[in-house]
Amino acid sequence: MKKLLILLFIPIILAGCSIKSADDYYKEKESSGKLTASILINCQTAVDYKDSDREKAEILPKTSVSFDKGESVFDVLRRICKQKKIQFEYKGSADSVYIEGIDYLYEFNCGSLSGWEYSVNGKFPSVGCASYKLSDGDEIRWLYTCELGADIGDKYKGDSND
Numbered sequence: 001m002k003k004l005l006i007l008l009f010i011p012i013i014l015a016g017c018s019i020k021s022a023d024d025y026y027k028e029k030e031s032s033g034k035l036t037a038s039i040l041i042n043c044q045t046a047v048d049y050k051d052s053d054r055e056k057a058e059i060l061p062k063t064s065v066s067f068d069k070g071e072s073v074f075d076v077l078r079r080i081c082k083q084k085k086i087q088f089e090y091k092g093s094a095d096s097v098y099i100e101g102i103d104y105l106y107e108f109n110c111g112s113l114s115g116w117e118y119s120v121n122g123k124f125p126s127v128g129c130a131s132y133k134l135s136d137g138d139e140i141r142w143l144y145t146c147e148l149g150a151d152i153g154d155k156y157k158g159d160s161n162d
Helices: 002-015 022-026 044-048 073-084
Strands: 035-042 058-067 088-093 096-102 115-120 139-145
Touching (some): 058 073, 096 115
Antiparallel strands (some): 115 139
């Protein structure tokens, strides 16, 4: 009797699941907004890192993207990675999101100070990527650092009391 009940519930459980093909998963609705920005993803520092076997620095060449007013750097990154089928992982939600890895390159892969940083119009914001709201014409760069930003132009000083 228990086996019969289990067999009866399996179709009900599966009916509630959303099973998508890879193409359906990666299909991302394009923004309806008329605002545009550009985004690139590069990991030249990882290619140059002494213990790295990574050969390709350019993950995403400079690409034009449209977005809606109020969207963040994270919103655009998530959308473009889905559209271009670029693997990425993050943790957190709402305005507190941390990018753990892009294109299978993760924090700490190239030393204890390595990870992903972003800049907008050549500046490295002091807020997380989900909190930074975009403006029309912004240029987003996602760069991998091996030296806490010093190797990509981020002059991070930490909480120094000098």
